[in-house]
Amino acid sequence: NGIYEWQGTPGSNDHRNIVPDELSDVSGVQEGLVFIENDTIVEVVEDQSYLTQRSTAGAVDFIQRHQNEPFFLYVPYNMPHTPLAVGENFLGTSKRGLYGDVVSELDWSVGEILSSIQECGLDDDTLVIFTSDNGGAVHFPATNNAPLRKGKGYAYEGGIREPFIIRWPGNAKPGSVCDTPVCSIDLLPTIAEAAGAKLPKKTIDGLSLAPLLKQTGDLKREALYWHFPHYWWGTRIKPYSIIRDGDLKLIRRYESGKRELYNLKDDLSEKNDLAAKMPKKVSELDAKLTKWL
Numbered sequence: 001n002g003i004y005e006w007q008g009t010p011g012s013n014d015h016r017n018i019v020p021d022e023l024s025d026v027s028g029v030q031e032g033l034v035f036i037e038n039d040t041i042v043e044v045v046e047d048q049s050y051l052t053q054r055s056t057a058g059a060v061d062f063i064q065r066h067q068n069e070p071f072f073l074y075v076p077y078n079m080p081h082t083p084l085a086v087g088e089n090f091l092g093t094s095k096r097g098l099y100g101d102v103v104s105e106l107d108w109s110v111g112e113i114l115s116s117i118q119e120c121g122l123d124d125d126t127l128v129i130f131t132s133d134n135g136g137a138v139h140f141p142a143t144n145n146a147p148l149r150k151g152k153g154y155a156y157e158g159g160i161r162e163p164f165i166i167r168w169p170g171n172a173k174p175g176s177v178c179d180t181p182v183c184s185i186d187l188l189p190t191i192a193e194a195a196g197a198k199l200p201k202k203t204i205d206g207l208s209l210a211p212l213l214k215q216t217g218d219l220k221r222e223a224l225y226w227h228f229p230h231y232w233w234g235t236r237i238k239p240y241s242i243i244r245d246g247d248l249k250l251i252r253r254y255e256s257g258k259r260e261l262y263n264l265k266d267d268l269s270e271k272n273d274l275a276a277k278m279p280k281k282v283s284e285l286d287a288k289l290t291k292w293l
Contacts, residue, residue, distance in 0.1 A: 007037045013078040048085035056109040060116040067120040099142035132162040153237040172213040243289040250285040
């Protein structure tokens with residue numbers, strides 16, 4: 001049914017010139033990082049230090065106003081994307097500098113949202129998902145993804161693995177850990193099943209994670225795929241595609257034509273490229289990847 005309410009910046013906080021044309025015409029604002037509420041530009045953001053707590057306050061307000069009806073709330077914080085900024089009450093409070101302060105503020109924010117859910121009596125009837133869009137950016141000094149190799153943008157595990165925590169009272173056992181690889185494409189079918197909603201009659205790439213969360217079964221999936229067809233961070237990160245089939249992971253490099261093969265069960269840090277030793281497996285996985293693409 002679409003999004004009924006919206007607030008925030010229309011792009012990443014390092015994008016200074018994203019102003020929707022229809023809003024630019026009305027407001028007269030032509031450039032800058034703008035903060036929007038529904039169809040109105042509230043302000044041009046000059047100081048980003050308040051963004052996290054403002055998003056948190058908006059989320060809490062939304063929960064309180066919609067507590068008597070089903071709702072979906074998506075809270076994509078600007079931080080810890082650069083440029084980093086943090087509320088004055090968190091500045092200098094961690095041992096990891098500004099980055100640590102930012103993470104502390106995010107941790108507090110998640111707590112505020114969970115507290116609001118509990119205070120509204122929705123604790124036992126709400127599915128909460130915490131995740132990210134990529135691994136930590138290792139070109140930023142405060143981030144360390146060890147033992148995973150590299151970070152954001154890279155084809156290695158440090159780039160494509162993210163934190164993924166689900167809280168689903170009465171269904172997912174608190175404190176349990178699942179080692180089955182999953183992907184953000186699984187969120188739609190998972191949320192739909194939890195809410196008792198029907199999926200649209202079209203191809204859905206993901207699978208519901210309900211069997212894993214309830215510990216009633218496994219996922220019937222042959223492989224996971226990633227496709228990164230562009231350049232990033234200048235030209236340091238070049239186009240690639242990935243297939244993960246069981247414990248084996250194949251990386252296809254487009255500029256060089258190189259293939260890399262890793263056994264993640266035995267080599268999580270991806271130090272030992274098995275491509276030369278297992279050419280038949282490289283060809284097999286490469287063919288599957290081509291078929292998927």
